[in-house]
Amino acid sequence: MTTPLICQNYINGQWLHKPSLESHSLESRNPANKNEVVAIFPRSGIEDINAAVAAACQAYHSWRKVPAPARAEYIFRVGELLLENKEELAQLMSREMGKPLTEARGDVQEGIDCAFYSAGEGRRLFGQTTPSEMSNKFAMTVRMPIGVCALITPWNFPVAIPCWKAMPALVCGNTVILKPAEDTPACATKLIEIFASAGLPPGVINLVHGVGEEAGKALVEHPNIDLVSFTGSSETGAFVGATCGLTHKRVCLEMGGKNAQVVMEDADLELALDGAVWGAFGTTGQRCTATSRLILHRDIKEKFTNMLLERTNNLRLGAGTDSNIDIGPIINEKQLQRVKQYIDIAREQGAKILIGGEIATDGELVNGYFFEPTILDQVTPNMRVAQEEIFGPVVALIEISSFEEAIAILNDTNYGLSSSVYTRDINRAFTAMRDIEAGITYINGPTIGAEVHLPFGGVKQTGNGHREAGTTALDIFTEWKSVYVDFSGSLQRAQIDNRG
Numbered sequence: 001m002t003t004p005l006i007c008q009n010y011i012n013g014q015w016l017h018k019p020s021l022e023s024h025s026l027e028s029r030n031p032a033n034k035n036e037v038v039a040i041f042p043r044s045g046i047e048d049i050n051a052a053v054a055a056a057c058q059a060y061h062s063w064r065k066v067p068a069p070a071r072a073e074y075i076f077r078v079g080e081l082l083l084e085n086k087e088e089l090a091q092l093m094s095r096e097m098g099k100p101l102t103e104a105r106g107d108v109q110e111g112i113d114c115a116f117y118s119a120g121e122g123r124r125l126f127g128q129t130t131p132s133e134m135s136n137k138f139a140m141t142v143r144m145p146i147g148v149c150a151l152i153t154p155w156n157f158p159v160a161i162p163c164w165k166a167m168p169a170l171v172c173g174n175t176v177i178l179k180p181a182e183d184t185p186a187c188a189t190k191l192i193e194i195f196a197s198a199g200l201p202p203g204v205i206n207l208v209h210g211v212g213e214e215a216g217k218a219l220v221e222h223p224n225i226d227l228v229s230f231t232g233s234s235e236t237g238a239f240v241g242a243t244c245g246l247t248h249k250r251v252c253l254e255m256g257g258k259n260a261q262v263v264m265e266d267a268d269l270e271l272a273l274d275g276a277v278w279g280a281f282g283t284t285g286q287r288c289t290a291t292s293r294l295i296l297h298r299d300i301k302e303k304f305t306n307m308l309l310e311r312t313n314n315l316r317l318g319a320g321t322d323s324n325i326d327i328g329p330i331i332n333e334k335q336l337q338r339v340k341q342y343i344d345i346a347r348e349q350g351a352k353i354l355i356g357g358e359i360a361t362d363g364e365l366v367n368g369y370f371f372e373p374t375i376l377d378q379v380t381p382n383m384r385v386a387q388e389e390i391f392g393p394v395v396a397l398i399e400i401s402s403f404e405e406a407i408a409i410l411n412d413t414n415y416g417l418s419s420s421v422y423t424r425d426i427n428r429a430f431t432a433m434r435d436i437e438a439g440i441t442y443i444n445g446p447t448i449g450a451e452v453h454l455p456f457g458g459v460k461q462t463g464n465g466h467r468e469a470g471t472t473a474l475d476i477f478t479e480w481k482s483v484y485v486d487f488s489g490s491l492q493r494a495q496i497d498n499r500g
């Protein structure tokens with residue numbers, strides 16, 4: 001067992017050893033072994049938040065004037081440093097968050113991809129030119145930064161998600177304050193160490209640890225925060241959105257999903273099986289893009305279910321740091337109990353548990369928060385397990401008789417993040433692309449695995465209309481300014497003088 005990492009806040013270019021509520025230090029633990037404390041971190045209070053906001057406000061005045069290509073060079077450097085530290089970060093992530101090492105490396109890789117992609121934007125950040133209705137007048141649009149951005153991030157992608165938010169925000173000329181999830185303070189600390197090593201000026205990036213209801217809330221309510229970018233639960237997102245509405249802040253919300261994979265009778269079943277297992281049980285189902293419903297055509301349902309059962313039966317549970325495992329632990333006790341409760345609800349509402357359904361306690365698993373990969377059958381679309389986000393290794397099987405029925409059931413949820421259809425019929429594939437109500441649709445691929453240069457986000461209650469990643473991230477982190485340059489030397493009156 002290694003000694004715990006002592007995490008500090010990073011404010012104005014300094015690691016601060018005395019947060020205002022220092023006496024109330026918090027811990028993160030290895031979810032595969034609850035006796036192992038991975039990190040100790042401060043429980044920040046309002047004074048820490050005020051200090052971070054003041055630093056970010058101060059730094060903003062000069063950072064916004066650093067040319068975008070130069071701002072981007074820092075982010076490129078962060079990408080290089082992430083690459084150098086990839087293995088160390090992945091090992092730490094596996095210990096602190098629990099995901100298998102291969103997936104943890106993927107998480108860091110997503111941050112690296114994002115760095116190199118965002119850095120390229122420093123030399124684009126395109127606006128538009130357009131004619132003026134006047135002679136000798138020039139019109140254009142330019143992107144302007146927003147100001148100070150609070151980034152509130154979850155534990156399931158402890159490197160990738162902060163990178164998706166911070167990197168485009170910084171390239172666009174904003175300064176940022178990261179408030180990472182309580183479960184993964186060590187990953188956030190190491191990540192910010194890397195940003196700091198890239199030489200970013202003091203105050204441009206700041207880190208405040210703490211509890212959502214305290215540090216997170218104080219940030220969201222703070223009058224000098226201009227934008228909040230939040231990824232997390234729909235319940236917290238509702239509070240964040242409402243508070244930002246009342247205080248006139250720009251807000252980007254990325255919340256839950258109830259993603260479905262459809263398998264039609266003409267699908268390549270082996271391919272669909274690989275997708276279903278990865279989509280439902282990858283990251284222990286703890287992705288907002290996870291497959292939590294499998295919508296199966298009745299002609300292949302029995303065969304596909306048997307294939308899925310056999311594969312699920314062979315999945316090995318264990319610590320993410322053990323290279324021989326397939327599924328890691330659930331993040332914490334609260335989440336473990338929540339998954340268990342959903343199984344009870346499923347049972348009460350008439351679903352049948354085909355495999356799993358219990359907290360796993362065999363051998364060393366008893367020391368962690370492990371849940372058996374679970375398949376629920378005879379699920380009807382109105383059951384709670386078919387409607388609510390579970391965030392665990394649980395997938396519900398729903399039988400359908402036609403493609404139209406499949407799409408209708410897929411859409412019959414309040415969420416709309418990711419979706420997938422397995423079919424060999426090109427007409428169905430394009431119909432799915434058109435008719436599915438989701439921000440992301442995969443054809444013959446699982447619901448997880450979004451790439452950083454495409455927009456990421458969802459419709460309905462998944463989000464509030466923004467898309468992270470891709471060029472659409474720039475729309476979150478910039479305001480448009482329309483600029484008119486009159487070089488006629490005389491007053492020209494729009495709507496009047498040009499009509500004679």
Ligand code: UN1
Binds near residue numbers: 156289447448450451
């Ligand atoms: C999330 O679950 O919050 O598409 C993000 C994916 C990953 C990102 C998931 N690239 O599954």
